[in-house]
Amino acid sequence: MVDFSIWDIFRNLLLAARWTVLLSLIAFVGGGLVGLALLIVRIAKLRGAETLISAYVQLFQGTPLLMQLFLAYFGVGLFVNVSSWISVTLALTLYTSAFLTEIWRGCVASVHKGQWEASAALALNLREQLRYVIGPQALRVAVPPTVGFLVQVIKGTALASVIGFVELTKAGTMITNATFRPFTVYACLALMYFALCYPISAWSKSLESKLHGHR
């Protein structure tokens, strides 16, 4: 039997952490872009958009991410042969965008109605209103809930193991099976998640104070 040192455990977890980071990035970028697009469509009040998007939001908020990953993997797999990469990108992007668009909609709604009216009265168009008046004010409000949700997403990527990704949690389980030292392994695992999430929360705090700084 091979002897595993703490360093071996740590090293193997670190290698697996790359996948967690990559999956999180996919969720952030994909979900952020789609979420922003949905937000703008909503604000522009395109016909029927609100009904469709709120149904979309309800659908993805009302079902577990695990189920969405299964559906994206096996469901899409019924029609075309998809790699687990495509499935996971699809599921994480849709899931994250549904939450982000709803969070951001609330932030935009929190900007006083008078700001829309004053900027409209000054002949600004919708793009200029969003870019120069509403956006900056919504952004200040948006940082804490957005970062809070992104941290949830980082931890949520653990579920991607069900469709074959050896990310942090899956790697931890595998190492435990080889070493029979569950406490050590899971303690390292927890530490690793914390190391990923904490800097983001800390960055959010500093960003928040910077955004409110010049008042």
Place this chain on the structure above:
Amino acid sequence: MATAESPISTGIVEIKGLRKRFGTNEVLKGIDLSVKRGEVIAIIGKSGSGKSTLLRCINGLEVFNEGTLSVDGNPLLHGNANAMRTLRQHVGMIFQGFNLFPHLSVGRNVMLAPTLVKKRHADATVAQAKKLLARVGLAEKFDAQPDQLSGGQQQRVAIARALAMEPAVLLCDEITSALDPELVGEVLRVVESLADEGMTLLMVTHEMSFARKVSDRLVFMHAGRIHEVGPPEQLFGAPQTAELKQFLSSIND
């Protein structure tokens, strides 16, 4: 159809047969009003009489259901973004709640719209903003943040901001109602100076003595209609309708 507006109608603001409904509740029941260039109009009436709604129709903040409206020859066409942008460049508006942009400095508040909409050069907008702030007595506040200012100062910045677009008409929607009594005077003095310089003004106001002093014509609104129009002396001195008499007596209590 509104594009066929004849240039013969000389009013800078032309309102014909304007009707506005909120659901089944009709708040404007056919308004006709023609405002001449340089005229100062005060709109008075009870709350709920539709006076603010009328004002907000003029720059398209409210969508009306029937009738036509044009400013400086530009017809108001809802749903036509270009037409709205053109029209709104001719109409400035000052709000009860100031509505300064809280994330921008005072100077940037004034410069934002000319920079974006009129595509002016930075130097020109800075110079213009400084001039306008000086005009409302706030030359030294160029770099201040809005929340460092008193209500009266904020409202004067809002006036400078509206003037920066060089509007042909200025709409004032109860602009002193949110102010502490001791701050009302400084704002009204600015408005009065604008009137003296020939700016076309439409104001909804509860400051009756100010309306009487500054306005050329008084418009009394009641239940969604214009009930009486005329010079202030006439409306205050010899009100014709029971509604106006009652309104005037109620404010003198």
